[in-house]
Structure formats: C-alpha cells, structure tokens
Amino acid sequence: MTLREQLKQALIDDLNLQSVSPGDIEDNAPLFGDGLGLDSLDAVELVVLVQKRFGVEIANMDEGRAAFASVAALAAFIEGRRG
Amino acid sequence: MRRAGWSSRSLGSRLQHEFFYALIRLGGRRAAYVFLAVVAFCYTLMPSVRARSAPYLSRRFPECGRAARFVQAMRLNFEFGKVLVDRAAAGITGVCHVEPDGEGRELFARLLARGRGLMVVTAHAGAWQWAMSGLDFTGRRLNVLYRRDPGDVDRQYFEHADNAAAPRFIDPCSDFGGVIEVTAALRAGEVVCAMGDRVMGGPGNTVRASYLGGEVSLPVGPFAIAARLGAPVAVVFAPRTGPGRARVLVDWHQEDASTADPADMARDFARSLERFSLAEPFQAYNFYDLWAEPDAGPDNAQPSSRG
Numbered sequence: 001m002t003l004r005e006q007l008k009q010a011l012i013d014d015l016n017l018q019s020v021s022p023g024d025i026e027d028n029a030p031l032f033g034d035g036l037g038l039d040s041l042d043a044v045e046l047v048v049l050v051q052k053r054f055g056v057e058i059a060n061m062d063e064g065r066a067a068f069a070s071v072a073a074l075a076a077f078i079e080g081r082r083g
Numbered sequence: 084m085r086r087a088g089w090s091s092r093s094l095g096s097r098l099q100h101e102f103f104y105a106l107i108r109l110g111g112r113r114a115a116y117v118f119l120a121v122v123a124f125c126y127t128l129m130p131s132v133r134a135r136s137a138p139y140l141s142r143r144f145p146e147c148g149r150a151a152r153f154v155q156a157m158r159l160n161f162e163f164g165k166v167l168v169d170r171a172a173a174g175i176t177g178v179c180h181v182e183p184d185g186e187g188r189e190l191f192a193r194l195l196a197r198g199r200g201l202m203v204v205t206a207h208a209g210a211w212q213w214a215m216s217g218l219d220f221t222g223r224r225l226n227v228l229y230r231r232d233p234g235d236v237d238r239q240y241f242e243h244a245d246n247a248a249a250p251r252f253i254d255p256c257s258d259f260g261g262v263i264e265v266t267a268a269l270r271a272g273e274v275v276c277a278m279g280d281r282v283m284g285g286p287g288n289t290v291r292a293s294y295l296g297g298e299v300s301l302p303v304g305p306f307a308i309a310a311r312l313g314a315p316v317a318v319v320f321a322p323r324t325g326p327g328r329a330r331v332l333v334d335w336h337q338e339d340a341s342t343a344d345p346a347d348m349a350r351d352f353a354r355s356l357e358r359f360s361l362a363e364p365f366q367a368y369n370f371y372d373l374w375a376e377p378d379a380g381p382d383n384a385q386p387s388s389r390g
Contacts, residue, residue: 039288041304043263044307048266058267059267060264061259061261063263
C-alpha cells in the first residue's frame with residue numbers, strides 16, 4: 001500500500017468518514033473546505049493521526065497549511081520529514 | 084434579530100489611551116481612576132455606548148427604570164475602565180497582585196501532572212486581561228487564543244514593559260482557527276487559555292446554551308480540542324478584588340475531557356458564566372448582544388461525509 005493509500009484509509013478510519021472509500025478521495029483535492037470538507041476541529045484529528053501513525057509532528061499553522069493542502073501534499077510532507 | 088457583531092476594536096482613540104498611560108506613570112493608578120470616573124460618566128451619556136451594555140444589563144437587571152439603568156451602565160463602564168487601568172499599570176509599574184488560592188494551585192499542579200497540558204476556559208469578565216499572567220505559577224508556557232482587531236489601540240500589560248513575560252498569542256481567525264498551535268501547545272504540556280464566551284467566525288462548532296434567561300451561542304472548540312487530546316479543562320474566572328488585585332478561581336474542572344461531551348461542557352460553562360454574572364454583575368464585559376442570532380458568515384464547519 002502506498003503512503004497516499006495509507007493516508008486515505010487513515011482519514012476514513014480516524015475521522016469516521018462514513019460512505020467514503022479511498023477511491024473517492026482524490027490525491028490533489030483540498031482536504032479542508034471544498035473537496036473532502038474537513039473543518040478546523042478535524043485539524044486536531046489530523047495532527048494526532050499524522051503523529052500517531054507516521055511519527056511526524058505538525059507544530060504550527062505554516063506546516064499545517066503546507067501539509068494539509070491535499071493527500072498528495074500530506075504524503076510529501078511526511079516523506080520529507082522522514083528523510 | 085441578527086447579532087450586531089462584537090468588535091475587539093478599542094473604545095477611545097489612541098491619544099486618549101496614551102493620556103491614561105501617562106497619567107498612570109505620573110500619578111499611579113489611583114490618579115487614573117479619578118479621571119476615569121469622569122470619562123465613564125461622559126461616555127455613558129452617549130446613547131451608542133449605553134446601547135452596547137443594554138442587552139446584558141436588561142437581562143441581568145430586568146424591570147429597572149431609566150435612571151437606574153443609566154447608573155448601572157455607568158458603573159459597568161467604570162468597572163471595566165478600572166480593569167483596563169489595572170492592566171496598563173501592571174505593565175507600567177510592574178505592580179499587580181494575582182492570587183490563586185492554595186486549592187487552586189494544587190489543582191493546577193495535579194491537572195498539569197497528567198502530562199496533557201491544560202485548557203483554561205474563561206470569559207470576558209473580571210480582570211481576565213491581566214490576571215491570566217498570574218498563571219505563571221504553573222511554570223508552564225501560557226498560550227492565549229486571542230484576536231486583535233486592526234483597530235485596537237489599547238496595549239496589553241506586557242506591551243508596556245520590555246521585560247515583561249508575554250504569553251504566546253494564537254489567532255483564532257488564522258488558518259485552521261489556530262487549532263494546530265493549540266494542539267501542539269497542549270501536547271507539549273503547556274497551558275492554553277481560551278475565551279468560552281466569544282464565537283470566532285460563523286455559527287459552526289457552536290452550541291446554544293442558556294444564559295440569563297435567554298439562549299446564547301457559545302464555542303465548543305476549546306472543549307472539543309481538549310476532549311480529543313484527553314487534556315484536562317478548567318473553567319476559571321478572575322474577579323477583580325481591588326486596585327491591581329484579582330483572584331484566580333476555578334469554577335469547575337474536568338480531569339480528562341475525553342470522558343465528557345464537549346457540547347455539555349460548553350453548556351456547563353454557560354451556567355458558570357451565569358453564576359459569575361449574578362455574583363459580580365459589574366464584572367461581566369460582553370458589550371454586545373450575545374442573545375442575537377449568530378451571523379451566517381464564513382465558518383469552519385463544512386458539510387461532512389461523517390456520520
């Protein structure tokens with residue numbers, strides 16, 4: 001399973017996205033607002049999810065803005081932090 | 084009725100604020116209080132100023148005549164002005180007394196020992212603006228969710244003194260509502276202070292709660308974040324007890340917010356705020372109509388596929 005596929009499944013599981021399958025989540029679609037439709041409180045879940053499942057910290061708004069733009073952006077962020 | 088909308092924009096021009104700062108430097112806070120009494124009276128003569136406190140005063144003191152209402156408005160403005168004077172004096176003179184009682188200190192220590200930080204939820208009441216500095220006894224970094232209007236000219240207490248320890252401010256109107264910074268702070272074991280009586284943005288992530296005989300919208304966010312992280316919550320008020328003096332009182336706390344419903348905690352906060360307003364009616368400082376329908380403006384809650 002690729003990192004992007006892992007992320008999509010993690011989003012579905014941890015955010016309880018019912019009636020959504022990994023295939024429904026586009027790699028480059030926005031996670032917040034349009035696209036997946038997450039809100040600010042979901043950002044808490046995302047920060048915890050990324051740290052718990054992938055061992056990467058997201059510490060501030062700037063990192064969040066870069067990481068949470070899309071699944072593709074989040075995967076790139078995680079890969080970059082892992083080195 | 085649509086809410087007229089609160090604004091953090093200061094009442095009074097920059098020149099007027101600077102005059103008070105100079106008065107404090109030259110004559111101390113008591114000199115400022117004397118002049119403040121005159122200013123409070125003059126301001127209260129303005130219908131637009133009385134209109135700001137009317138929603139609260141009419142509910143806190145129903146069935147009052149116009150003369151009594153004027154006196155209440157003037158007293159409320161005067162008491163709020165003293166809080167601002169004390170805040171400035173704390174920074175200018177470095178003298179202020181914030182007294183968390185022994186039980187409060189022990190409670191804070193116990194909650195922080197859980198290693199999940201502490202979400203302190205307070206209100207625009209009492210000496211909140213500078214009394215939160217009294218939380219430095221915890222030895223943990225203080226973060227404050229605070230929005231500063233571009234029109235604000237009044238300074239925070241630490242802006243008067245270069246060496247005053249400043250809390251870290253997190254803008255709740257920034258991307259993700261400051262949630263990422265709040266999450267990071269709590270996970271680092273720090274203290275985060277949020278205003279439980281102020282909705283930022285639209286009506287998403289709010290709950291309707293009873294307050295002084297009506298319904299108000301209150302934010303669920305601080306409680307929801309604490310719940311998700313298993314952090315403790317403490318509802319705290321800091322009533323002003325005299326010139327430059329305040330107490331830090333914990334009204335209630337939740338050791339592990341993940342065991343409670345965030346909406347219920349927000350409603351419990353409303354009950355706390357009501358108790359405070361009944362006990363200290365001239366120390367509740369929301370100068371707008373909390374009971375009006377919230378604006379249907381941009382909000383953080385988007386349609387979700389979640390169940």
